[in-house]
Amino acid sequence: MASRPVRIFAEQAGRPVVMGRRGAVASGHPLASLAGLEILQRGGSAVDAAVAVAAALNVVEPHMSGLGGDLFALVYEGGSGRVYAVNGTGPAPRAATIDRFAQGIPERGPLSASVPGALSGWIVMLERWGRLDLASVLGPAIRLASGGFPVSHNLSAYLEAHQPLLAEFDTSRRVFLPGGAPPRPGQVLIQRDLARTFELLARDGHDAFYRGPVGQEIARACTAAGGLLDEDSLNAFRAEVVEPLSISYRGYQVFAPPPNSSAHVLLQELLMFSCFEPARYRPLSAELIHLMVEIKKLAFADREAYNGDPRFSGPLPDFLLSSEYARQRVQLIDPERARAEVPAGAEREGDTTYFAVADRDGNVVSVTASINMAFGSGFVAGSTGVLLNNRMTYWHLDPGHPNALQPGKRVRHTISPALMLSDTHALAIGTPGSDGQVQTIFQVLVHVLDYGLALQAAIELPRWRSFAPGHESNWPHGERDELHVEGRMPNQTIEGLQARGHRVVRLGKWGPIGSCQAVAVDLAGCVFQAAADPRSDAYALAW
Template sequence: TAAGLRILQQGGNAFDAAIAAAAVIAVVEPNSNHVGGDAFALCHPAGAPTPVAVNASGPAPAEDRPERHSQGIPAHGLESATVPGAVSAWETVLARFGTMRLADALAPAIDYAEAGFPVDYALAAALHEMREVLARFPASAAIFLPGGEPLRRGQLLAQPDLAATLRAIAADGAGAFYRGGFADALARAAQSDGGAFVREDLAGYACEVVAPVRTFYRGWEILEQPLPSQGFVVLEALNIVEGFELEQLEFGSAQLLHVLLEAKKLAFADRHAFMGDPRFVRAPVAQVLTKEFAAQRRMALDPARASREQSRGDPSNIGTDTTAITVADAHGNAIAFIQSVFRSFGSGYVVPGTGVLLNNRRTGFALDPRSPNVLAGGKRTVHTLNTYMVLREGRPALLGSSPGGHYQVQANLQIITNLLDFGMHVQEAIDAPRWYHDEETGRVVLESRFDPAVGGVLRSRGHEVRWDAPWCGHARAQAIAFDTDSETLFGATDPRWHGQVLGF
């Protein structure tokens, strides 16, 4: 955050600041994101007629196939990774919307990688938790487990190999990463350690700049990331709940939670049934985001009983580890940027000689050939990463994201309705008690700040309820709200995690 603020103070714009901050956090929070991760962004350049989306999710290696994974896709190691897309996003955002050179934006990150930084409590805890995984890979252990033990709080973490990789990118652009030394090192690692990666998997990669997906909710225009992000889930759920007068329900009541939960279940059922990489499958996103389809899905929502398993809709009938950066500047530029290695420390695998920790996003694929998200060479998995933007008369009113796997879209749904239906201030909307629906267990998880009676009512309706801590931290929201009358920006960060708001 401080690195981004310094860029703004030096005359850079919001896009310059976001990329500088993204590069720094890729160095100092390796448990959540790294140079070997993916990224998505929603960008609103000042004066532009409409925002654009940046999709920097990487594909599986071209030679990968489900048959190679008879025991399942491994959770860690080279075989869990996809082509990292974040570096391409950094270069693309700066080239299209920024004012600074990539070398200047990366300079703070290079300094942190070279000189090191003290490990904080969250990173120390993550290192301790993941020590057995990191110990499996010599290059990872050398960085994070010096002497065989995880770095402790206050110890210095220096990453000289990563600094050298970042210097090469700063000097020669993303090509130095995708077609230079890093690509060579990854190909050598695949030959020695086993894996499907070849140099060509990286040489042909570039992120996409595409149109966002959108809907209108109670007069507000809501934008999200298009596929392969699952951001459309937020929009479909909003369309479904638009048929209910949420503002007439008491905030935090069992009835409000029930409606939002069931809308989430319906949207996720469609996510699992239809959605995949649009280069490989015909995903009916446009139909799913129509008001007619939402009305059809709303009919499946029982206002009094919980569903155990939602069936998918029929569009043909219609005629735990990520980082987020949100920046706006005085000129009207705004960006919601998110990047991740997926699970804690991603693959756990540092490519030898590069300092680059790879993601484990390949574990997001299905191996069932009937799934639209089935693994295929060169295909991108459906992604949990997403950012949102709310427009009023074409101007940004709110932008943000909520790192946290499948919890992201659920937190974003709640924050948006808190603001637009209940009139909360942006910090209130983030602070408010949250629920989460666990995709694997089917349980509803409630923060203990909800009224205890709410859990009983939800159980009586068929929900399986589990209480969690008052601030459980499954998603860590960051947002900026715009007061167009006073031309004031309001930043908000989630007390569930160690985010920070800075401005000048």
């Protein structure tokens, strides 16, 4: 991807950037990326391939996303030059009220599940931008689920760590703990119930899930186990196409989904960083990371004050994405000291997955999908093979908060895909990581656009993630005040951050903090570049 600034230092990536002339896919698992490439090679659009990737990830990366979860997507139409956002996030069940959860919302189990929106998001995208039928697009996932796939070291470790959760429910135990134990690396995992569900969806589409046999079984199993996800809640849902948010940054137009996504935080971070001269700071220096962390804190404070479902609380205030407001906010930053308390601003008068796909016609899709925490609710709904989300844990139970729980309302999401356009280039980028998503993307974009790093090198650089009191998505909020850094971060940087008052927690060499994937397109030359994060099973392919 072309970059405007002069390269300040060289950083050799451990993986190559994958390049091609006809299309590219980057996702959280090689078999899912291969599913997307197969669809592109059969003449499918970027959206066809993206849905194939999403379905395949449900099978091979079940702890991150799937039919039981949600998504936000950004779609760039190569022909029209327009960008659209797709909101595939489901609302709270109709019986979910603050009074019902007076003792708190359970973190796991069927009561933690909201309406799954992902399948509806897939269908809405295919209806508008797809070329192939649903059966063709779901074909790779059906084969992987029915025939099985080798469990990766990463998935095996997740299954081992979450064995007690999965063992709580008979349906989950049968799927993910065959023989009573987590599959070892290389052992084949078969999901026949999920394969049958995909086959039903391939035949009957949206209605099979939200009004037909799949939805009926989900509702039956969930309510029988004490959950609130019923048929009426499923019947009422359909994903929608909405206008994205956007700002200008370093010669690019940066697009992100609107609330109930938290992606506006990334846009605010970039606007605030644009108030500074990057040449004054060296990459990975304490001075630069301190500045970016303090910017992050300011943007998160605004999220807490203003972000909610716009159907209930109104749209995001316009001033949050103005350059004038960004200049006002950065005046609060002390270059030598970390802030412990960060106020929200006001207008002055006067575990998730990410994937990106691009096709030969210049269409680009950027998707973040999630069941919230690893393995979501932990509850597989009856005979469907569908692992339900635990997104209810993000609701506030204070009636005056913009993210306060109401029946039929969509919760504030951390899902934050991004898409960037210039006259000659497009870039789709994102990562899993809950509140870390907008922090990881911020770091990668600054290193690419402000410091001239190649895309893969920027993804592999050591990362940080900030935790601040009152800023976490889960309710009640955590009170950690910590700055996590990967172990490859220079000692001098860590010492400089500590001297500024940051409580630094040093992780392993590769964290992991996030798992960033990206696809870049030279629109004029029709050259595709794809990059994938070595912190996970992620893999990039191009042709």
